[in-house]
Amino acid sequence: MTTYGDLNIIPRTLLGPGPSDVHPRVLQTLGYPPVGHLDPQFLDLMNEVQDLLRFVFQTENALTLPVSGTGTAGMEAAFANFVEPGDSVLIGVSGYFSERMVDMAGRYGAHVRRLDRPWGEVFTADEIEDALRTQPAKLVALVHAETSTGALQPLADIASVVHRHGGLLLADCVTSLGGLPVQIDAWDVDIAYSGTQKCIGAPPGLAPITVGPRASEALSQRKSKVSNWYLDLTTLAQYWGPARAYHHTAPINMNYALREALRMIQEEGLEARFARHRAHAELFWAGLEEMDLGLHVARQHRLPTLTTVRVPAGVDELAVRKLLLERYNVEIGGGLGALKGQVWRVGLMGYSSQPRNVLLLLAALREILGR
Ligand SMILES: Cc1ncc(COP(=O)(O)O)c(C=O)c1O
Numbered sequence: 088m089t090t091y092g093d094l095n096i097i098p099r100t101l102l103g104p105g106p107s108d109v110h111p112r113v114l115q116t117l118g119y120p121p122v123g124h125l126d127p128q129f130l131d132l133m134n135e136v137q138d139l140l141r142f143v144f145q146t147e148n149a150l151t152l153p154v155s156g157t158g159t160a161g162m163e164a165a166f167a168n169f170v171e172p173g174d175s176v177l178i179g180v181s182g183y184f185s186e187r188m189v190d191m192a193g194r195y196g197a198h199v200r201r202l203d204r205p206w207g208e209v210f211t212a213d214e215i216e217d218a219l220r221t222q223p224a225k226l227v228a229l230v231h232a233e234t235s236t237g238a239l240q241p242l243a244d245i246a247s248v249v250h251r252h253g254g255l256l257l258a259d260c261v262t263s264l265g266g267l268p269v270q271i272d273a274w275d276v277d278i279a280y281s282g283t284q285k286c287i288g289a290p291p292g293l294a295p296i297t298v299g300p301r302a303s304e305a306l307s308q309r310k311s312k313v314s315n316w317y318l319d320l321t322t323l324a325q326y327w328g329p330a331r332a333y334h335h336t337a338p339i340n341m342n343y344a345l346r347e348a349l350r351m352i353q354e355e356g357l358e359a360r361f362a363r364h365r366a367h368a369e370l371f372w373a374g375l376e377e378m379d380l381g382l383h384v385a386r387q388h389r390l391p392t393l394t395t396v397r398v399p400a401g402v403d404e405l406a407v408r409k410l411l412l413e414r415y416n417v418e419i420g421g422g423l424g425a426l427k428g429q430v431w432r433v434g435l436m437g438y439s440s441q442p443r444n445v446l447l448l449l450a451a452l453r454e455i456l457g458r
Pocket of ligand 1: 158233235262291
């Protein structure tokens, strides 16, 4: 039997699609001793986390909580609770994560209709309306910030269209929450989920979700039981709400970390935080343009949190990422799905969104690419 030494992880600068760097304050909080999942101290913390999540989601939704699991658990909770077998679901597909939605909704028995656009483009409210006019859908799902392409799907004017046709709007906010405006109430989004490891600035492991009044009503009107026991929001709400009924053992330390990360967002202020993410993205884009590197997404649809950089002809994109890791300790991502081999994905999210990281990456790319 091998005897293993102490864990020796070399810290990296995480500038990929996630996870992003975690502030020492959050890491320190993660290491506090766990208490029981029904300990009065933890029950207080649960209320604080929910309150802080309402703040970042910009919502008054009572049903707002962190699902135990990564962003995909948030996606799974959304489809498991709001889809019943035979329901019609319309999904705007223009990237890897909307493809995942199609697969997932189908597994919960939905009759899935896809509205396709090339990867890197977004949908207009008129396109959604045209699709709903042909055939209404109980649920319309869109990815707000598509991490595979770097495109930002506007949501502000979509909900009214969806509601006019009797549906609910579901938004994936994994790469937007905490890094750019997500205004659940003002935009009237019915269901949204995220992950802790990107712009929120905590390690991976929790999936904040928020459910508005229309969606809560739909949940109470379900004809069948939610087919996923663990992610049933009604029973989860009994643990996170006043009943405090045991559901599962919450990942205590991850909730400590989430509380601290959210508290840091509150301290910074949402507007200041969004401005920081935008300023550093702009700095990065300007540097790329100076090096004559192309960006995959048109400026008006570009995410400030995740940039897709076109790999120049003749360059081995994997070799570049390897060099970045070996020489500079910097992680960036490669392309996913349809963009595999064609782009690099650079995340400037949460604590990773700092000028020194932008300057380091630009200098490293200049050296490696000889530009
Ligand atoms: C837009 C989007 N949705 C969903 C997910 C899935 O989240 P996770 O990998 O945390 O399960 C990701 C992860 O990168 C994502 O970027």
